[in-house]
Amino acid sequence: MRPEVALPVIIPLLAGAISLLFWRSRPMQRFTAVAGTAALLLVSLWLMISVYQEGYVVMHMGGWQAPYGITLVADMLSAIMVLLTGIIGLGLAIYSLSSTGPHHEKFGYYPLMHLLLAGVLGAFLTGDIFNLYVWFEVMLVASFALLILGGEKAQMEGAIKYVTLNLLASVIFLTAIGLLYGMVGTLNMADIAQRLAVAENQGMVEVLAVMFMVAFGIKAAAFPLFFWLPASYHTPPVAVSALFAGLLTKVGVYSLFRVFTLMFDQTMDYVQDLLLWGAAFTMVTGVLGAAAQYEFRRILSFHIVSQIGYMILGLALFTPLAIAGGIFAVMHNIIVKTNLFLISGITRRLQGTYELKKMGGLYKERPWLAVAFFLSAFSLAGIPPLSGFFAKFVIVRAGIEAEAYVVTGIALAVGLMTLYSMVKIWNEVFWKSLPENNLVPESPAPRGDDGRLVKNTLGLMYLPVAVLASFALLIGVFAEPLTTMMLTAGEQLLHPEGYIEAVLGNGEALLQSALEVSP
Amino acid sequence: MEPLMALAIGLLYATAIFMMLRRSIVKLVIGLMLLSNAANLLIFTSAGMTRGAPPLIPEGAQGPIGAVADPLPQAVVLTAIVIAFGVLAFAVVLIRRAYEIVKADDLDKMKDTDT
Numbered sequence: 196m197r198p199e200v201a202l203p204v205i206i207p208l209l210a211g212a213i214s215l216l217f218w219r220s221r222p223m224q225r226f227t228a229v230a231g232t233a234a235l236l237l238v239s240l241w242l243m244i245s246v247y248q249e250g251y252v253v254m255h256m257g258g259w260q261a262p263y264g265i266t267l268v269a270d271m272l273s274a275i276m277v278l279l280t281g282i283i284g285l286g287l288a289i290y291s292l293s294s295t296g297p298h299h300e301k302f303g304y305y306p307l308m309h310l311l312l313a314g315v316l317g318a319f320l321t322g323d324i325f326n327l328y329v330w331f332e333v334m335l336v337a338s339f340a341l342l343i344l345g346g347e348k349a350q351m352e353g354a355i356k357y358v359t360l361n362l363l364a365s366v367i368f369l370t371a372i373g374l375l376y377g378m379v380g381t382l383n384m385a386d387i388a389q390r391l392a393v394a395e396n397q398g399m400v401e402v403l404a405v406m407f408m409v410a411f412g413i414k415a416a417a418f419p420l421f422f423w424l425p426a427s428y429h430t431p432p433v434a435v436s437a438l439f440a441g442l443l444t445k446v447g448v449y450s451l452f453r454v455f456t457l458m459f460d461q462t463m464d465y466v467q468d469l470l471l472w473g474a475a476f477t478m479v480t481g482v483l484g485a486a487a488q489y490e491f492r493r494i495l496s497f498h499i500v501s502q503i504g505y506m507i508l509g510l511a512l513f514t515p516l517a518i519a520g521g522i523f524a525v526m527h528n529i530i531v532k533t534n535l536f537l538i539s540g541i542t543r544r545l546q547g548t549y550e551l552k553k554m555g556g557l558y559k560e561r562p563w564l565a566v567a568f569f570l571s572a573f574s575l576a577g578i579p580p581l582s583g584f585f586a587k588f589v590i591v592r593a594g595i596e597a598e599a600y601v602v603t604g605i606a607l608a609v610g611l612m613t614l615y616s617m618v619k620i621w622n623e624v625f626w627k628s629l630p631e632n633n634l635v636p637e638s639p640a641p642r643g644d645d646g647r648l649v650k651n652t653l654g655l656m657y658l659p660v661a662v663l664a665s666f667a668l669l670i671g672v673f674a675e676p677l678t679t680m681m682l683t684a685g686e687q688l689l690h691p692e693g694y695i696e697a698v699l700g701n702g703e704a705l706l707q708s709a710l711e712v713s714p
Numbered sequence: 715m716e717p718l719m720a721l722a723i724g725l726l727y728a729t730a731i732f733m734m735l736r737r738s739i740v741k742l743v744i745g746l747m748l749l750s751n752a753a754n755l756l757i758f759t760s761a762g763m764t765r766g767a768p769p770l771i772p773e774g775a776q777g778p779i780g781a782v783a784d785p786l787p788q789a790v791v792l793t794a795i796v797i798a799f800g801v802l803a804f805a806v807v808l809i810r811r812a813y814e815i816v817k818a819d820d821l822d823k824m825k826d827t828d829t
Contacts, residue, residue: 325790332797339804343811351812352824355739358805362746363734365801369753369794376787377760426827 197254199242200267203277203316206235207284211309224305225292231309232284235316239274239281246274247680250687251697253322261322261698262383268322268698271684272522276319276449279529282666283441284312286533286659291434293655294540296643299344299432307344311337311438318446322698324372325382327450331368331414335361338443341435342427345645353427360423364413371406378403385698388458388691397461404459404466411454415447417507418476421500425484428499429492429549432644433540436492440499441533445525448506452521455510456688463513470511475605478504482612491539491549491624494616495532498575501609502528508606509590512597518685519678520589526677527574527582527670534571534663538564541656542624544641551623558625564657565625567664572617574667577610582670589678719759726752737821739809746805750798754791761787 210231217223245252246269256265269277288308295304314334321327343354376382378399379390391400409420416424424444428436455463455470481501488494502524509521539549541564546554558565574581587610594603643649670677687693726748733745766783816824 325793329793329797332801336801336804339801339808343808346811346815348815349827351808351815353827354808355742355812355821355824356827358808359734359742359746362801362805363749366749366753369750370756372790373753373757373760373787376757376790377762380761380784382786382790430827 197245197252199238199245200252200254200269200320201256202238203235203242203281204267204313204320206231206238207309207313207316210234211306211313214306214309215303218303221297221300224300228288228291228305228308229285232281232288232312235312236281236285239278242269243274243278245269246271251694253697260700262381262386265326266322266383266385266698267320268385268694269320270687270694270697271680272449272452272688273319275522275526275680275684276445277316279526280312280315280319280442282663283438283529283533286537286663287434287438287441290437290537290540290656290659293649293652294434294544294644295432296645296647296649298645298647299643302344303340304344304432307337307341308438311341311442315442315446319449322384323382324375324384324387327384328365328368328372331365331446334443334446335365338439341438342431344432344435347430350430353430356423357427360413360420364410364420367406367413368410371403371410374399374406375403383698384453384457385691385695388460388695389699391458392461400459401462401465404455404462405469407454407459408451408466408469411447411450412473413447414444415451415503415507416444416477416500417447417473417503418480418500421477421481421503424500425493425496428496429490433492433536433543434644437533437536437540440495440536441529444499444503445506445529448503448521448525451507452510452518452688456518457691457694460689460691467511467513470507471599471602474504474508474511475602476504477501477507478605478609482609482616485616486612489551489623491542491551491554491620492536494551494620495535495539498613498616499528499532501613502532502575504609505586505590505606508594508602512590512593512599513689514593514597515682515685515689516596517590517593518688519681520586520593522681522684523589523678524586526681527586527667530663530666530670531571531574531582534567534660534667535575537656537660537663538568538571540644541653541660544653544656546629551620553630554624555627556625556629559628564660567660568621568625570664570667572621573614574671576614576617578614580668580671580674582667582674585671585674585678589681715763716759719755719763723752723755723759726755738819739812739821740819742821743802743805743809747798747802750794750802754794754798757787757791757794 210227214224214227252269254267314330317330339358343350379387394400413420478501481497485494485497505524506521509517543549574583577583577587591603641649641651730745730748733741766781769778769782769785771778
């Protein structure tokens with residue numbers, strides 16, 4: 196029994212159920228949101244400590260031994276992702292207390308938020324490929340409903356694209372699982388990894404690898420499959436945007452890391468170039484798309500795409516250092532990108548718009564907000580000593596060591612372009628004076644995202660922003676111990692024997708007996 | 715049986731993709747429905763369509779006797795059907811609401827959030 200592996204999934208499910216029970220009681224739902232995510236953060240810390248001490252923490256659900264039952268596994272990568280989800284979850288729950296209006300809360304914002312977190316965490320922890328699909332769907336259904344919360348025209352249009360392309364990805368994923376099961380006759384990922392390594396039909400393995408790459412590529416918003424993201428992420432309430440931006444695409448990236456290091460590592464010769472150039476184009480198209488935009492959240496949405504490129508580049512280079520860099524980029528991006536979205540929500544509250552042209556003067560008015568934005572934005576662009584610099588530094592160094600000079604050059608150039616976008620936001624929102632034709636009342640009545648009046652609780656919005664911004668700085672300060680942690684994760688991923696043995700116990704004997712039975 | 719199933723599955727995938735490429739959102743959802751059905755049939759077929767007894771262990775025996783059907787793909791397909799059902803119910807409501815709000819059935823008229 197290792198409860199710390201199961202609890203990160205159980206707690207949000209339980210919190211979601213409790214908030215459903217108190218459907219009519221707004222205070223109770225708000226209390227459950229904060230209490231549930233706080234408990235989640237504590238449990239994710241517990242899991243992190245266990246994994247740090249033992250390497251792998253495994254729990255077989257219902258006592259059914261792998262590969263027959265569903266296994267929950269946490270290695271370093273899973274633990275890092277779970278911890279980040281815990282941090283973002285609590286931050287967003289607090290932020291939502293102020294930003295989400297009563298009308299949205301009444302339509303189940305909090306239960307859906309818990310469900311989404313449960314889906315994300317389940318995907319990070321499961322060791323079963325079909326179970327991964329199920330968690331993806333849990334996450335997707337919750338995200339669908341959150342995306343159209345409020346039901347405005349733009350949300351409907353965005354949702355149709357989001358729903359269609361994500362369902363298409365799910366079906367490709369499901370198809371690949373079906374074919375994979377036909378080949379190896381098991382769904383446990385560790386077991387699949389063993390059997391694929393000795394599979395006769397390696398051509399089919401490559402086909403499956405590409406199918407998984409396309410399915411997760413859509414979910415991760417990699418080039419050329421990212422179109423749903425910039426079309427939908429700027430439409431929902433800002434807390435939902437921030438939650439999506441922080442976590443959803445990263446689940447796709449996590450799955451790519453997991454699947455290609457564990458199951459399809461022998462096809463890497465074949466898919467490496469695809470991943471490498473996919474990463475390069477993802478970086479470039481994302482950053483160019485952002486350059487053309489003048490709406491706060493649209494710029495940030497395109498930058499999500501661009502940053503996904505760095506993470507996939509880390510995977511594509513396929514050295515321990517590169518994978519460590521990729522995971523570092525995931526960590527940095529979850530913190531910083533969520534924070535930028537949260538800041539866009541505060542500026543919207545203050546000035547009533549997301550259009551950069553209509554905003555201005557916030558540096559004078561809210562200097563501390565400007566500092567928080569400065570830290571996050573320049574971290575995203577990779578300015579030392581902030582978190583983004585070290586993510587980029589590790590990846591670029593790995594790229595040079597792997598002699599992938601062109602892609603590494605692109606990664607550096609994209610960093611410069613990111614700086615351009617961030618400076619654009621800085622100039623328009625914080626530096627220039629407020630345009631005269633934008634009549635912001637002296638003290639605007641605070642309105643939630645549903646447009647209704649709320650109590651003036653700007654402090655609740657500032658709190659997570661301040662904490663996340665200080666994380667951007669702290670990650671930079673403590674870059675060395677963190678990089679060591681990422682390197683551990685990278686080593687674990689590149690040597691999946693440890694994972695397989697942790698899941699299957701004495702794997703060799705089991706495989707032998709399995710091979711003898713099968714015809 | 716397998717070649718026949720393969721043909722049917724291929725046809726379902728092709729029809730689904732064709733429907734999804736149409737401009738009408740109703741046809742888009744029909745495409746999604748067919749697509750999930752195609753995937754379910756594919757799991758069922760690729761797991762091996764052998765005749766076999768139900769996988770029950772007789773009393774006193776250590777394992778099932780003789781050739782039995784593999785229960786796992788059936789459980790998997792059942793789960794996938796339920797998920798597809800839920801998601802499609804959402805999609806149907808979504809296109810209805812979208813039609814009410816955008817007042818068009820045409821995807822070409824839903825370009826405001828692009829660029």
